[in-house]
Amino acid sequence: MTNRDIIRAFKLTASLLELHAANPFKIRSYQNAALNLERLEQPLLGMTPDEVAGLEGIGKGMAERIARLEETESFPELDELLTQTPPGVVKMLSLKGLGPKKVRTLWQSLKVESEQALLEACENDQVAALKGFGKKTQESIRESILFSMRNAGKLHLSAAEALAEQVRQLLLDTGAVQRVEIAGQTRRKLEIVDQLELLAAIEQPSVLWKALENHVMLAKDESASGPFVWRGHLTEADVPVAILTCRPEEFAGEWLLLSSADAHLQWAAASGHALVSVARNGAFASEEAIYQEAALPAFPPELREGMLEAQVLEQGEVPRLLEMADLKGILHNHSTYSDGKHTLEEMARYCQELGYQYLGISDHSKTAAYAGGLQEFRVQQQHEEIDRLNKTLAPFKILKGIESDILGDGSLDYADDVLASFDFVVASVHSNLGMDQAHATDRLLRAIENPYTTMLGHPTGRLLLRREGYPLDFRRIIDACAEHNVIIEINANPWRLDLDWRWVPYALEKGVLISINPDAHEKAGYADMYYGVCMGRKGGLTADKTFNAWPLDKVETWLQKRRSKA
DNA sequence: GCCGTTTTCGGCCCGACTGTTTTCAGTCG
Numbered sequence: 001m002t003n004r005d006i007i008r009a010f011k012l013t014a015s016l017l018e019l020h021a022a023n024p025f026k027i028r029s030y031q032n033a034a035l036n037l038e039r040l041e042q043p044l045l046g047m048t049p050d051e052v053a054g055l056e057g058i059g060k061g062m063a064e065r066i067a068r069l070e071e072t073e074s075f076p077e078l079d080e081l082l083t084q085t086p087p088g089v090v091k092m093l094s095l096k097g098l099g100p101k102k103v104r105t106l107w108q109s110l111k112v113e114s115e116q117a118l119l120e121a122c123e124n125d126q127v128a129a130l131k132g133f134g135k136k137t138q139e140s141i142r143e144s145i146l147f148s149m150r151n152a153g154k155l156h157l158s159a160a161e162a163l164a165e166q167v168r169q170l171l172l173d174t175g176a177v178q179r180v181e182i183a184g185q186t187r188r189k190l191e192i193v194d195q196l197e198l199l200a201a202i203e204q205p206s207v208l209w210k211a212l213e214n215h216v217m218l219a220k221d222e223s224a225s226g227p228f229v230w231r232g233h234l235t236e237a238d239v240p241v242a243i244l245t246c247r248p249e250e251f252a253g254e255w256l257l258l259s260s261a262d263a264h265l266q267w268a269a270a271s272g273h274a275l276v277s278v279a280r281n282g283a284f285a286s287e288e289a290i291y292q293e294a295a296l297p298a299f300p301p302e303l304r305e306g307m308l309e310a311q312v313l314e315q316g317e318v319p320r321l322l323e324m325a326d327l328k329g330i331l332h333n334h335s336t337y338s339d340g341k342h343t344l345e346e347m348a349r350y351c352q353e354l355g356y357q358y359l360g361i362s363d364h365s366k367t368a369a370y371a372g373g374l375q376e377f378r379v380q381q382q383h384e385e386i387d388r389l390n391k392t393l394a395p396f397k398i399l400k401g402i403e404s405d406i407l408g409d410g411s412l413d414y415a416d417d418v419l420a421s422f423d424f425v426v427a428s429v430h431s432n433l434g435m436d437q438a439h440a441t442d443r444l445l446r447a448i449e450n451p452y453t454t455m456l457g458h459p460t461g462r463l464l465l466r467r468e469g470y471p472l473d474f475r476r477i478i479d480a481c482a483e484h485n486v487i488i489e490i491n492a493n494p495w496r497l498d499l500d501w502r503w504v505p506y507a508l509e510k511g512v513l514i515s516i517n518p519d520a521h522e523k524a525g526y527a528d529m530y531y532g533v534c535m536g537r538k539g540g541l542t543a544d545k546t547f548n549a550w551p552l553d554k555v556e557t558w559l560q561k562r563r564s565k566a
Numbered sequence: 567g568c569c570g571t572t573t574t575c576g577g578c579c580c581g582a583c584t585g586t587t588t589t590c591a592g593t594c595g
Contacts, residue, residue, distance in 0.1 A: 029567035369580045
């Protein structure tokens with residue numbers, strides 16, 4: 001059990017207690033324990049019972065529950081609550097717009113015990129008739145359920161890569177295959193993956209199938225499988241898996257085909273290149289050799305989406321896409337000044353250790369009270385600490401930033417003189433996420449027009465597989481960023497990956513700079529930049545158009561010039 | 567249930583917003 005698992009168990013317990021109308025302060029204590037554990041750096045596993053009980057928000061009782069969680073992955077109160085609650089009702093708790101109180105009403109009054117039953121109740125107008133509910137609430141619940149059903153069994157790229165690698169390892173461990181590689185959506189680095197695909201080079205597939213029988217991780221679907229293909233799902237994650245096989249000499253061709261969107265192959269055919277038949281009918285050492293034979297530039301898997309191919313062909317070669325090694329600094333990060341886990345100094349030193357030249361710290365602004373957003377005097381304190389640290393860390397540098405909330409009317413939540421005290425301002429929406437396209441677009445446009453806005457943070461507010469972002473007129477947003485010289489971030493958190501990569505080409509066309517920002521709330525969060533780089537590559541992003549791939553002096557000059565205009 | 571004490575019980579993180587109300591509960595970040 002990791003800290004995260006324990007936090008999840010406490011949050012679930014709090015929700016279930018609320019669902020069962022328990023003492024509100026008992027509920028609060030679970031929430032409070034979870035909240036405090038979120039701020040904890042060191043793993044609970046391995047701490048002594050006394051140390052655990054000494055933590056903020058953790059008393060004797062919570063310490064015992066943590067011990068039970070580590071032993072049995074649960075504890076009696078949670079077990080009891082779960083037996084009293086139908087699984088479908090527990091699932092309802094994670095629907096957007098539904099909290100424990102509303103779920104309780106639905107469960108008690110309408111006797112609905114599954115998402116399906118709730119959906120039917122919405123469609124029969126039963127929900128709107130309940131006290132405290134209405135037409136709008138009913139419609140938003142209906143949409144939430146449909147969203148949840150659409151996304152069942154899908155994975156974030158981060159999870160897909162980890163699981164696909166596990167499957168790859170277990171196939172290698174059988175000793176039956178010569179080579180196994182990840183293919184499909186995972187290899188193309190799509191932000192959401194609905195099937196894991198792997199390709200194995202093997203002369204006798206039946207040997208492999210034999211080795212996979214009764215494997216704990218894989219459940220075979222006999223009717224969908226065949227002599228050369230294994231189909232089924234992961235036992236734990238309920239994700240579809242396809243293991244395809246080919247003869248070793250066919251590997252490059254099959255891998256290419258399996259790692260391309262249909263639109264890519266169709267584009268090749270439509271533009272008069274026999275890519276598919278070349279790949280199918282010949283032994284090649286590599287995918288590059290196949291592209292060459294088909295008289296095409298060697299498209300990396302990220303670009304095989306049927307989107308940028310024509311542009312690449314016109315230019316005659318694939319641009320050198322952004323790589324992790326190109327990044328020189330890390331912007332948009334949080335520290336313990338707001339809701340981060342590590343101190344400013346820890347964040348800075350770790351960033352320096354990783355070999356970066358600069359760190360942009362941008363804690364939450366004062367409106368984000370839930371996240372400990374910075375009042376003006378805290379901004380001042382942080383700037384003084386940054387000045388001190390910069391003296392000892394030089395030539396490494398901490399840039400003074402803020403993640404300023406974009407309020408409902410599009411204004412930022414500090415006075416101009418405070419905004420002027422930062423090296424850079426990331427403007428982001430965190431509240432009032434349900435606006436329609438016209439209002440949401442106007443709101444962002446106003447924030448972009450603010451002369452102190454350096455960078456637009458996670459433009460749509462989406463959480464992949466969890467909630468849709470608000471709708472935006474992206475052309476107008478990107479046009480405005482071009483006009484006002486505002487950078488757009490690709491928020492690299494695998495749950496966000498926002499700006500969507502499909503809009504990167506238009507941003508590049510308009511000359512808008514992109515920044516790959518991890519939105520790190522702890523040191524380990526820097527690693528997420530990898531996913532941001534994946535998204536940038538899918539959109540054809542290169543190092544020269546990536547703000548944080550610029551060296552410190554160039555970044556500082558750019559920021560200073562921009563601020564002097566403000 | 568936890569905490570901080572005025573050691574034996576009272577107080578507990580917060581502001582905005584939405585949709586429902588007709589003054590506010592529930593949800594969210």
